[in-house]
Amino acid sequence: LLKPDDRMIMEVHHQIAIAKLNYTDPRMAEVNRTSAVQALKKAIEVCELRLVNLNKILSSDCVIGDLETSVDLTSRGAIEEEINELEGIKVELEERIDSEETVGEAPSGQA
Numbered sequence: 001l002l003k004p005d006d007r008m009i010m011e012v013h014h015q016i017a018i019a020k021l022n023y024t025d026p027r028m029a030e031v032n033r034t035s036a037v038q039a040l041k042k043a044i045e046v047c048e049l050r051l052v053n054l055n056k057i058l059s060s061d062c063v064i065g066d067l068e069t070s071v072d073l074t075s076r077g078a079i080e081e082e083i084n085e086l087e088g089i090k091v092e093l094e095e096r097i098d099s100e101e102t103v104g105e106a107p108s109g110q111a
Contacts, residue, residue, distance in 0.1 A: 005050035013043035014093070021100070033100055040097050047090045054083050 002009055020036035058079055 005046060005053050007046075007050065010043045010046040010050070010089075013039045013046065017043070017096075033103065037097055037100050040093050040100070044090055044093050044097075047086050047093065051083060051086050051090070054079050054086070058083075 017036040017039035020032040020039065023032050058076065
C-alpha cells in the first residue's frame with residue numbers, strides 16, 4: 001500500500017482534476033469544475049503532508065520509523081531538492097484552483 005504522503009497519490013488527484021476539467025459536456029461543466037477543484041485541494045493536502053514529513057526529517061525532529069511516509073532517504077541534498085520541487089508544485093496547484101474558482105464565478109456566458 002502507498003503511504004499517505006506518496007507522490008503517486010498527489011498525481012492521481014491531479015490527473016482526476018485534469019480529466020474532470022477536460023470533460024466536454026457543457027451541461028456538466030460546473031459540476032466537473034467543482035469536483036476538479038476538490039481533487040486539486042486533495043493533491044495539495046498530500047503535497048503539504050509530504051513537505052511536513054520532509055522538513056521533519058531535515059530538522060531531525062523525528063524518528064524515521066515514527067513517520068508514515070514514502071520518503072526515500074538517499075541524501076540531504078535529494079530531500080532539499082524534493083522540498084523545492086514540491087513547493088513549486090504546490091504553488092502551481094493553488095494557482096490552478098484560483099483560476100478554476102474565478103472561471104466558476106464568472107457570469108453565465110463570460111467564462
